[in-house]
Amino acid sequence: MLEKEFILRDNVLVVRLKGEIDHHEATILRNEWQRYLHDENLKHVILNMDAVTFMDSSGIGVILGRYKEVMTKGGEFVVCGVHGYIDRLFSMSGLVKVVRIEENEEDALLSLGVAS
Amino acid sequence: MKNEMELKFLSVSKNESFARSTVASFVAQIDPTMDELTELKTVVSEAVTNAIIHGYEEREDGWITIHCKILDENVVELTIRDEGVGIENVALAKEPLYTSKPELERSGMGFSIMESFTDELVVESEVGKGTTVTMKKQFHQVKTVCH
Numbered sequence: 167m168l169e170k171e172f173i174l175r176d177n178v179l180v181v182r183l184k185g186e187i188d189h190h191e192a193t194i195l196r197n198e199w200q201r202y203l204h205d206e207n208l209k210h211v212i213l214n215m216d217a218v219t220f221m222d223s224s225g226i227g228v229i230l231g232r233y234k235e236v237m238t239k240g241g242e243f244v245v246c247g248v249h250g251y252i253d254r255l256f257s258m259s260g261l262v263k264v265v266r267i268e269e270n271e272e273d274a275l276l277s278l279g280v281a282s
Numbered sequence: 283m284k285n286e287m288e289l290k291f292l293s294v295s296k297n298e299s300f301a302r303s304t305v306a307s308f309v310a311q312i313d314p315t316m317d318e319l320t321e322l323k324t325v326v327s328e329a330v331t332n333a334i335i336h337g338y339e340e341r342e343d344g345w346i347t348i349h350c351k352i353l354d355e356n357v358v359e360l361t362i363r364d365e366g367v368g369i370e371n372v373a374l375a376k377e378p379l380y381t382s383k384p385e386l387e388r389s390g391m392g393f394s395i396m397e398s399f400t401d402e403l404v405v406e407s408e409v410g411k412g413t414t415v416t417m418k419k420q421f422h423q424v425k426t427v428c429h
Contacts, residue, residue: 167299188302189331190295196387220320222327227389251320258398259391 177209184217187225207243216247286351293344302326316372321399329362336368365412
């Protein structure tokens with residue numbers, strides 16, 4: 167199971183995930199996430215991985231896919247709450263070199279100029 | 283301690299989590315660490331996802347079989363088999379970042395992850411017959427931790 171929360175803060179979409187991201191959940195997540203990204207006022211994305219307990223390469227695929235979409239819009243893609251096993255997968259896949267990583271949601275929002 | 287089990291289920295993507303948690307519950311008897319268990323769940327997830335997406339091309343009526351053996355010395359052998367379309371070029375499929383289905387947003391990391399989280403990986407495939415992935419993983423290994 168994967169719980170998703172999409173929150174709009176100014177021109178930033180905050181995505182909070184809780185649970186497991188596999189191929190089944192990644193497909194559902196992508197469809198939902200893409201609907202939000204169609205909003206033209208929205209520019210940046212903060213992905214909060216703090217409560218993600220499991221992820222495989224399908225999760226890496228869905229994150230890279232949204233990263234590319236946000237780049238095309240000229241926005242920034244920030245990930246926070248990356249620790250333990252998720253951190254290992256981020257390193258293995260090279261995601262750490264592509265996306266900007268902040269400690270928590272507050273820091274991520276501040277880095278995008280949104281006061282929390 | 284020797285023990286083994288077999289699990290057979292349809293190629294429905296909802297079964298990915300069922301498959302990895304069932305294998306993890308079975309292996310719990312050799313008292314793995316949390317990290318080892320997560321690695322095992324990940325490789326099961328990768329192999330089952332490959333069977334669903336590539337083997338059966340997302341048809342939901344194919345059978346996937348997982349055979350899990352606990353061998354001596356805390357070695358677990360996993361065999362994950364489908365009777366799908368097979369892989370024409372196994373060496374290419376195993377290349378890091380290679381994907382035959384870029385339109386599906388695959389990262390192409392499945393086999394790389396299976397390789398790094400296990401100690402042995404063998405892929406046998408025949409076009410039109412199916413694919414069998416066999417992995418061996420040693421538990422309770424004395425590891426050198428790098429930071």
